[in-house]
Amino acid sequence: MAKRPQPRFPEPHTEPFWEGAQQGELRYQRCNEDCGDPVVFYPRHHCPDCGSDDLDWHVSKGEGTVYTFSVVRQNRMPGFIDLGAYSVAYVDLDEGFRMMSSVVGVDDPTTDIQIGQRVRVEFEEQEEGDYPIPVFRPIEED
Amino acid sequence: MAQERQAAIVGIHEYPLRVAPGVSAMNVKVDSIRAALDDAGLKWSDIDAIYDAQDGEAGGGLQLAAYLGLRPTVLDTTQVGGSSYEFQAAHAMRDIAAGKCNVAVLSYGSTSASNRVAIGTGGRGGPATWATNMETPYGATLIANYAMVKQRHMFEYGTTDEQFAGISVATRHHAMRNPEAVKAMTDLQFVGVNEITPQDVLDSRIVADPLHLLECCMISDGGGAVIIASAEVARNCKKPPVWLIGAGEATKYRENGGDITTSAGAQSGPIAFGEAGVSPDEIDIAMIYDSFTITVAVCLEDLGFCPKGEIGAYVEGGRLAFDSGEGPALNTDGGGLSSNHPGMRGIFLLLEGARQLRGESTSQVPDAKLAVAHGNGGLLGGTHTGGTVILAKD
Numbered sequence: 001m002a003k004r005p006q007p008r009f010p011e012p013h014t015e016p017f018w019e020g021a022q023q024g025e026l027r028y029q030r031c032n033e034d035c036g037d038p039v040v041f042y043p044r045h046h047c048p049d050c051g052s053d054d055l056d057w058h059v060s061k062g063e064g065t066v067y068t069f070s071v072v073r074q075n076r077m078p079g080f081i082d083l084g085a086y087s088v089a090y091v092d093l094d095e096g097f098r099m100m101s102s103v104v105g106v107d108d109p110t111t112d113i114q115i116g117q118r119v120r121v122e123f124e125e126q127e128e129g130d131y132p133i134p135v136f137r138p139i140e141e142d
Numbered sequence: 143m144a145q146e147r148q149a150a151i152v153g154i155h156e157y158p159l160r161v162a163p164g165v166s167a168m169n170v171k172v173d174s175i176r177a178a179l180d181d182a183g184l185k186w187s188d189i190d191a192i193y194d195a196q197d198g199e200a201g202g203g204l205q206l207a208a209y210l211g212l213r214p215t216v217l218d219t220t221q222v223g224g225s226s227y228e229f230q231a232a233h234a235m236r237d238i239a240a241g242k243c244n245v246a247v248l249s250y251g252s253t254s255a256s257n258r259v260a261i262g263t264g265g266r267g268g269p270a271t272w273a274t275n276m277e278t279p280y281g282a283t284l285i286a287n288y289a290m291v292k293q294r295h296m297f298e299y300g301t302t303d304e305q306f307a308g309i310s311v312a313t314r315h316h317a318m319r320n321p322e323a324v325k326a327m328t329d330l331q332f333v334g335v336n337e338i339t340p341q342d343v344l345d346s347r348i349v350a351d352p353l354h355l356l357e358c359c360m361i362s363d364g365g366g367a368v369i370i371a372s373a374e375v376a377r378n379c380k381k382p383p384v385w386l387i388g389a390g391e392a393t394k395y396r397e398n399g400g401d402i403t404t405s406a407g408a409q410s411g412p413i414a415f416g417e418a419g420v421s422p423d424e425i426d427i428a429m430i431y432d433s434f435t436i437t438v439a440v441c442l443e444d445l446g447f448c449p450k451g452e453i454g455a456y457v458e459g460g461r462l463a464f465d466s467g468e469g470p471a472l473n474t475d476g477g478g479l480s481s482n483h484p485g486m487r488g489i490f491l492l493l494e495g496a497r498q499l500r501g502e503s504t505s506q507v508p509d510a511k512l513a514v515a516h517g518n519g520g521l522l523g524g525t526h527t528g529g530t531v532i533l534a535k536d
Contacts, residue, residue: 004279004280004281006279007270007275007279008269008270008275009270011271011275013272013275014270014272014275014276018275037398039398041398043272043276044272067402068290068291068294068523070282070285070286070287070290070293070350070351070352070353071348071350071351072282072283072350073347073349073351074263074285074349075263075264075281075283076263076264077264079281080281088280088281088282088290088350089290090290090402090523092398096398096399097398098396098397098398098399098400100276100277100280100282100396101280102280102281115294133279133280
């Protein structure tokens with residue numbers, strides 16, 4: 001089972017996001033003002049476009065596209081040191097927010113991940129800690 | 143030229159060792175300050191402004207004045223990673239122009255190599271924040287962050303590994319002419335202290351796809367100091383002044399839908415060039431923060447040396463070498479890739495830029511008149527800063 005580092009609390013901005021992860025929900029915020037860029041991510045107490053604090057939480061469908069990625073071959077951190085090569089990616093969710101994550105479930109991350117690939121979220125249970133980590137798996141073609 | 147000349151680099155020193163066991167960061171700073179004052183022909187008590195990136199072990203700006211035994215009228219503790227020194231130089235220009243001080247000292251000391259700090263491949267510590275809680279679970283090393291920028295650049299513009307490798311080849315060419323860089327690579331046990339080819343870069347192991355080992359900077363000890371003085375003081379110093387004629391500061395960060403291949407330099411560059419009244423095609427020396435090949439590629443584009451996405455074709459044919467006859471000459475000291483990178487390289491960009499405009503470089507470009515020093519601090523593919531400073535020969 002995966003041994004990724006857990007988010008740490010108290011940290012008020014990100015707590016609702018991680019409570020969502022516990023319920024299998026990928027949450028993001030939207031600004032209720034009629035501003036130019038209403039999607040707010042990473043979680044915050046204000047809208048970085050207009051400064052409003054009138055934000056609501058929404059649940060993403062969890063589908064998106066790989067914007068870019070790397071495959072880490074060397075990491076001296078506990079939890080990753082034994083993992084072998086693993087991916088790190090920025091995923092653009094269809095609702096318009098970009099998150100850092102990992103693309104999993106491929107035979108060889110060095111050859112089987114591409115920019116533009118369609119991916120779907122899944123919540124990866126961890127060996128220790130209360131929070132499953134949202135990661136992405138390529139969506140099978142029809 | 144139209145630009146005002148109110149502040150100049152008058153004293154420089156680069157700490158010669160890259161492996162210095164038993165020496166403290168504060169020792170490196172103070173030894174460098176003393177040597178830079180001597181280079182300028184100024185004395186200890188002439189210093190009336192301290193700029194400190196909080197790199198010494200004794201509490202940064204709060205403690206440095208006490209340690210030095212000085213009572214400065216300006217104390218600036220700007221810490222924006224590797225670009226701290228370009229920001230500080232910009233602030234020193236302003237402070238001198240405003241009459242707040244006459245002799246400013248910037249200093250850096252680090253023992254990253256002796257302390258075995260895994261800058262690029264270790265984890266990042268500190269308290270949980272709104273940003274770290276969203277990233278820590280994924281094990282994105284610093285190198286992986288930069289690698290994601292290279293991956294996107296290759297995808298979007300078709301830039302090739304061979305083209306990126308040309309940046310490593312040029313800086314190694316310069317490093318082999320710099321005895322301190324040769325000693326650095328030897329002391330840090332580089333495999334092959336020699337000129338390299340693009341194929342050597344491609345044959346080196348991948349640290350984080352698509353970045354190869356020879357596209358990554360070294361981790362060294364080291365440091366240095368820069369003395370910046372008012373025009374009045376500069377005229378009476380031992381060496382010809384190197385004028386600060388323009389500066390720009392900017393930040394950039396991960397944004398929904400943002401373009402990861404454009405850095406803060408796209409904002410700081412035009413400000414600096416505008417203030418200086420010069421354009422990139424007039425620049426002889428490009429001192430660009432080479433934490434990785436991709437950093438140089440993106441920053442050269444953003445500063446306007448070539449259009450976005452065209453860096454591959456721009457660097458092909460070796461124009462970045464000091465003896466190419468084309469220019470601009472890139473990182474003529476050997477850069478962070480092959481000479482000196484203890485963690486925050488920004489000060490070395492100013493040092494080598496000044497050496498070139500004095501005619502003191504080991505890879506001297508004949509009659510070099512203008513240099514740009516561009517520092518990038520933080521994570522190129524995440525939150526970072528860009529500081530651009532334009533330097534002019536007297």
